[in-house]
Amino acid sequence: MTPPVVRRYRRLPGRAFSLISRDSLWLAEDHILSVQSNHFSETYRRYYFRDIQAVAIQRTAPISPLTYVAGAVAAAFLAPGVLFEFQRTFLWIAGGLFLALTLALIGLGPTCACYIQTAVSRDRLGSLRWIRTAERALNVLQPSIEQVQGPVTEDLVALPSAPPPLPAQPVQPPPLPGKKQPETGWGYEFLFSVFLLDSLHSYLGLTQKGLAMDIAAWAILIAEIACILWLMVRQRRFEVPVAVRVVVILALIAIAAFTYAVNILSTLSKQLRGGGPGYLGFVPLHITAVAVYGILGLAGLAFIARHRQALPATPPDASQ
Amino acid sequence: MPVNCARCLAPLPNYFFIATNPMPCPSCGTEMEVRVFPALFRTSPAPAVAELSAAGEAGCFFHPEKRAVVSCHLCGRFLCGLCHVEFKGQNWCPGCLEAGSRKQKGADFENHRVLYDSVALAFATLPFLAFFWPSLIGAPAAIYVAIRYWNAPGSILPRTKVRFVVAILLALGQLALMSALILAVARAPRLT
Numbered sequence: 377m378t379p380p381v382v383r384r385y386r387r388l389p390g391r392a393f394s395l396i397s398r399d400s401l402w403l404a405e406d407h408i409l410s411v412q413s414n415h416f417s418e419t420y421r422r423y424y425f426r427d428i429q430a431v432a433i434q435r436t437a438p439i440s441p442l443t444y445v446a447g448a449v450a451a452a453f454l455a456p457g458v459l460f461e462f463q464r465t466f467l468w469i470a471g472g473l474f475l476a477l478t479l480a481l482i483g484l485g486p487t488c489a490c491y492i493q494t495a496v497s498r499d500r501l502g503s504l505r506w507i508r509t510a511e512r513a514l515n516v517l518q519p520s521i522e523q524v525q526g527p528v529t530e531d532l533v534a535l536p537s538a539p540p541p542l543p544a545q546p547v548q549p550p551p552l553p554g555k556k557q558p559e560t561g562w563g564y565e566f567l568f569s570v571f572l573l574d575s576l577h578s579y580l581g582l583t584q585k586g587l588a589m590d591i592a593a594w595a596i597l598i599a600e601i602a603c604i605l606w607l608m609v610r611q612r613r614f615e616v617p618v619a620v621r622v623v624v625i626l627a628l629i630a631i632a633a634f635t636y637a638v639n640i641l642s643t644l645s646k647q648l649r650g651g652g653p654g655y656l657g658f659v660p661l662h663i664t665a666v667a668v669y670g671i672l673g674l675a676g677l678a679f680i681a682r683h684r685q686a687l688p689a690t691p692p693d694a695s696q
Numbered sequence: 697m698p699v700n701c702a703r704c705l706a707p708l709p710n711y712f713f714i715a716t717n718p719m720p721c722p723s724c725g726t727e728m729e730v731r732v733f734p735a736l737f738r739t740s741p742a743p744a745v746a747e748l749s750a751a752g753e754a755g756c757f758f759h760p761e762k763r764a765v766v767s768c769h770l771c772g773r774f775l776c777g778l779c780h781v782e783f784k785g786q787n788w789c790p791g792c793l794e795a796g797s798r799k800q801k802g803a804d805f806e807n808h809r810v811l812y813d814s815v816a817l818a819f820a821t822l823p824f825l826a827f828f829w830p831s832l833i834g835a836p837a838a839i840y841v842a843i844r845y846w847n848a849p850g851s852i853l854p855r856t857k858v859r860f861v862v863a864i865l866l867a868l869g870q871l872a873l874m875s876a877l878i879l880a881v882a883r884a885p886r887l888t
Contacts, residue, residue, distance in 0.1 A: 385853050402853060411853065416818070417810045418851055429736035434702035435718060435727040491702055495735070498700075514731060525734040532737050533713045 385409060388516055390509040392502050399502035401513060406524070408517065410501060421499065423492055425524040430493045431517070433510050435486055443481040445671055450474035452667030462659050484508065559614040561680040567603045568680065570596060571627060571673030578665040597631070604628050617683045623676040630668050637661060699730055747777070757789070768792055809852060812845035813859035820866040832874060835867035
């Protein structure tokens with residue numbers, strides 16, 4: 377038996393990195409290796425040069441949505457740093473870091489979704505998320521593929537790209553079994569509006585105190601939790617964009633984290649100072665809450681608005 | 697299989713394939729850049745046909761009535777046109793192909809690998825960073841995983857064993873620190 381071949385893979389430009397996943401693309405002698413990792417294991421998918429039919433790049437946005445988030449966080453840190461004397465150094469440094477991140481994201485340019493097509497599959501290449509990176513990767517890939525398949529000539533392209541469709545053959549793939557209904561989004565609009573309200577409440581909480589503020593805080597908290605739970609149950613039946621789902625989960629984590637932090641800090645303050653009007657880290661926590669709830673609310677509303685715009689877009693007629 | 701728009705799935709016209717710049721999809725207006733290769737225009741080959749074997753001709757191991765055309769490069773069984781699978785320039789019988797895939801012989805069959813070095817490193821760091829005392833379990837687990845899977849195949853991508861080494865060093869450091877703490881508490885003078 378022949379010994380296993382030791383492959384030499386070369387990394388292609390582009391990688392996607394998150395807390396729970398990591399995508400990358402590698403070039404071998406005769407194939408491309410798409411690697412999806414959850415940090416503890418890797419899943420591989422190979423695309424042999426001889427099988428690759430096309431690579432399509434879809435422009436998705438002029439700049440990454442993360443840019444807005446980073447910009448909002450930078451503004452949330454820098455604005456109090458300008459207006460208040462409190463912890464100005466910390467606010468300026470944190471705001472500066474996020475501002476640098478915003479500028480870097482703007483510098484990366486427009487975003488894209490990149491797809492690779494073979495005769496039997498059409499998969500998204502998760503590591504290629506920026507137009508510039510995708511084009512760089514394609515410039516490396518194209519000669520390798522053309523070395524195996526040869527170049528595309530104009531007379532080849534002039535041929536029909538597909539056999540004439542049969543009368544009964546639909547252009548659209550058949551719907552998946554048990555496909556969910558599209559979500560109209562009003563429940564999410566309500567939730568994200570409550571987040572904006574929570575952001576406003578946290579901002580007012582910096583200066584205003586009293587029973588009314590406490591009652592409002594509890595009412596908002598209960599409304600948020602009830603709404604999130606209801607929407608998470610609803611997600612089983614209705615098609616919701618992934619971005620909206622992520623915002624809802626992040627919101628749940630943020631609510632839990634802030635509730636936990638407030639309880640810990642106030643208990644600690646009582647032990648150290650024997651009670652008092654505020655607690656340790658009161659102002660930074662409230663400023664962070666203003667920023668986080670504001671960003672989640674605005675981002676969620678933006679995603680839902682985009683989802684609604686996409687809803688009326690019906691698939692093209694097969695006859696077109 | 698035509699090239700479709702990524703958003704509306706409408707088939708893209710052929711002028712996309714020779715365009716050098718991104719162009720809007722005629723159906724939904726999404727800007728697309730498409731690079732195509734000759735495989736797109738290749739007609740799919742006709743399905744393999746196995747011919748009946750005549751008297752005196754070698755038959756397929758799996759279908760004795762069919763004429764053998766090749767032999768498996770691994771086990772040597774004679775195979776007909778239906779049974780033989782060409783992979784990486786070699787002829788395989790279905791059994792050897794499946795066995796190779798199951799035993800993951802050769803990187804070409806594998807589509808999943810566990811990164812034991814990352815697992816060991818996580819055992820060595822996360823419990824310590826979280827609450828310190830859970831590393832009483834995490835540190836020995838990190839050492840066990842690092843030693844047990846030192847020679848296990850890791851990623852098929854270029855990767856060194858530095859994570860294993862760091863995991864072992866961190867775990868040993870944590871165990872030493874905790875031993876020192878326990879000893880210090882045990883030897884501390886009692887108040888009463």
